[in-house]
Amino acid sequence: MPESKQAKSEGTSAPSERPDATIVNLSNTKLYILDTNILLHEPLAFMSFKENDVVVPMTVLEELDYIKDSKKDVARDARVSIRAMEDLLHDATPEQMLDGVSMHGLGAGETAPTGSLSIFADLTMPVNQQVFTSNENDNRIINVALHLQKKLAPRQVVLVTKDINMRLKAKGAGMGLVEDYRTDQLVTDIKYLSKGYHQFEGSFWEQVTSVESFTEGRDTIHTIDKRVLPEAYINEFLIDDTKQFAGIVESINNDTLEVLDLGYERLMSRRAWGISPKNIGQAMALHALLDPHIDLCVLTGPAGSGKTLLALAAALEMVIEKNMYDKIIVTRSTPEIAESIGFLPGTEEEKMAPWLAAITDSLEVLHKNDENTKGSMSYIMEKANIQFKSVNFMRGRSIQNAIVILDESQNLTASQLKTIITRCGEGTKLICGGNLAQIDSNYLSAVTSGLTYIVEKFKNFSGSATFNLDGVVRSRLAEFAEKEL
Template identity: 85%
Template sequence: MPQSQAEHGAQNTSKASSSEASSRLNKLYVLDTNILLHEPLAFTSFKEHDVVVPMTVLEELDYIKDSKKDVARDARVSIRAMEDLLRDASPEQMLEGVSMRGLGSGQASPSGSLSIFADLSMNKTQQVFTSNENDNRIINAALHLQAQHAPREVVLVTKDINMRLKAKGAGMSKVQDYRTDQLITDIKYLTKGYYEFEGEFWSKVKTVESVTEGRDTLHKLDKSLVPDPYINEFLVDETHSFAGIIEAMDDTTLDVLDLGYERLMSRRAWGISPKNIGQAMALYTLLDPHIDLVVLTGPAGSGKTLLALAAALEMVVEKNMYDKIIVTRSTPEIAESIGFLPGTEEEKMAPWLAAITDSLEALHKNDENTKGSMSYIMEKANIQFKSVNFMRGRSLQNAIVILDESQNLTASQLKTIITRCGEGTKLICAGNLTQIDSNYLNALTSGLTYIVEKFKNFSGSATISLDGVVRSRLAEFAEKEL
């Protein structure tokens, strides 16, 4: 029987009210520019919720994509991704919102919409801030959308702390940081790379099966002995009577290689030996050719760069295991300033890689001719200084790559560098999470923190958090007291 016009109208009204109720449940996220620079595809991370990008954000991305800033590539990636989604949309559809279904896979795939808000067309009576600064324009847009879509929840998302304060003060109900890349809630929970037992290790062990092959002894232990164990995690105790590393594990047991505390402490590389157990564990992972990624974290003066360079020289010059050493680092100023410095790429990078040359000088300070030794070793070990920006597009084969100051990189930037590493390449990432220079990062959202947590269950990687300043008693006191 055909539907009456009244029934048909009632059904349409029901569908409209259902759609309206559904849209009220979904939040509306307004993104600041720094979110898309921090993670270019961030607009796809809000699941069933809708995302709005103000026109001012597109203007800022347009300016940055052609600049010499180190985030220019991220701006271009974000613009291309949005253009791919909105390419076939009409102007009306772009303002209304285009569905993001199909952009991802699995439970993380977005089902909300992406729209562009023409905040430039807002008249002065709709604006709280009258100055024309970009941050103020974005806040004005968020406030306008909050009023327009009430009672639906509208959230401004920005990594700029001051902008969050301004937005709240101007009347924005919901303002938050971008947290999808944050794997831990507090930096104290960051993986250290080792587990220290109180008292003596063997007093904690109830059952063990030991097998000796040549000089190596492997212990099969109960998995419950170690809370949340993972591959390449070191096990040590307070009494300095045991040191081992987890080589394999299953649902119930751990295979622990007995390293011997004294043997671990007596290892040497390029004439230096560890000053504490943390450095000893770091040196072990650095010299192990089966570990492709070593992450060293710790305070200034804990020996990260010196150990990395000593191990690299040992493996390239003495053992001929690798062909070259590539040294790079990231600081916010490099991309903008390097072009104005004279000389080759290596000479341009020299001011920022002084920590490496200082460490190289320290390793040869007792030679008769320190400068001559340094020049000889730099040529012999084929040490190359490279800018992070020039690492993209390369494929690094049979090399040791030392990435210093890696706490200033985002997860996507670190991914770019890690995926450059080809067959037979070892990557050493060193960084101090208390010395982050980036405006968009903190200790929890740094790419260094991200890869420590992401790679902790990968058998080809190891993390060591160095504790204790060994540079000097002055540096040690400053690290503790200042």
């Protein structure tokens, strides 16, 4: 560790006349300036830059202060971030807060931070040091980045923001290094995202040189060489082009894979609440949805691929027909929900109904052939104890023995999804559905969505399964639109 940094971490460095005096000698590390949206996306993001130093402009603290008392769904994230920074800085003098307080000891392992966190008093910057003279918050933060870039040269100074337009403005104003926050990005392109299955060219058995098979009850399990599929993960489905074989990876050893033989035709013949799969993707998803040993099912795919319909049909089958769960809780994230739900009339369920029309639409499809469709829907909603809940009210709860359907989860960050997943108690199954091509958040993309994050993080967890449903089955109109528009 450089001598100047060691002195700073011990709190023995003398107060300097300028905020950047201490860090100017650390040209072997970078200085990251964080925008507000980074701390709302990941409240502890300032701890994610390892040996590099982090600067939080005063304008960012002002924005966090405004948001923490608002009704927005990110208010909690703002409070968490503020408390975490206060825990680190509460014993620091004003001079030390400007110079930087070491984050050494805040974490463990190779990713633990060893750099410093400092506050930059940008509200008092002289006008002659500002590139942007308008008083917009984004412009203030860019001014800080440009000032430190000039002052600390040749040290690398990086502005980190999830706002695409702010990145363009900063680059246009002369900022050399502007980045998105990618610490929680596990794939570089959505095409590399796990699909939940592997399709072999030709016949599956042509790929296998040796196999040992044994039977447990009605199940047949094949032990094959791991070299057939070196990158296999638990609960990954295996199919082939011949439509003769379908299996699922049950366990992975050093040199072998254990594959449960599901049978292609048997998989396609599964039914739930009167519906059967229209393609092999839906068949694989339905198998996992109906498996009580799988606690988390993640369904991705385009609009019209059957995500919501399959989830609801499987939930009704397991709650009403099989009595495996007590209730169905349906929730979703909507960007404006926190501010608009309070103005809607009725109970929480009635307030949520407009946002969860996809569920009621699917319920209507499942009972469209009944003599009295609306009567059947009302009966089933009461029988299955279907509850519509706002995602904001999921915090602090412990949900037991229920099926939770989380719709439109592509709009959630990794930390927001973690909050919901950790609410699931004993005997609860969580079904997350989302279309990564329809992200409404201003600061999320397909590769940074929390849905993408959990697909990759949970793919080796034996209690989870993921599926990418790539066939549009809603109608030929929807299929054509998905391909051509």
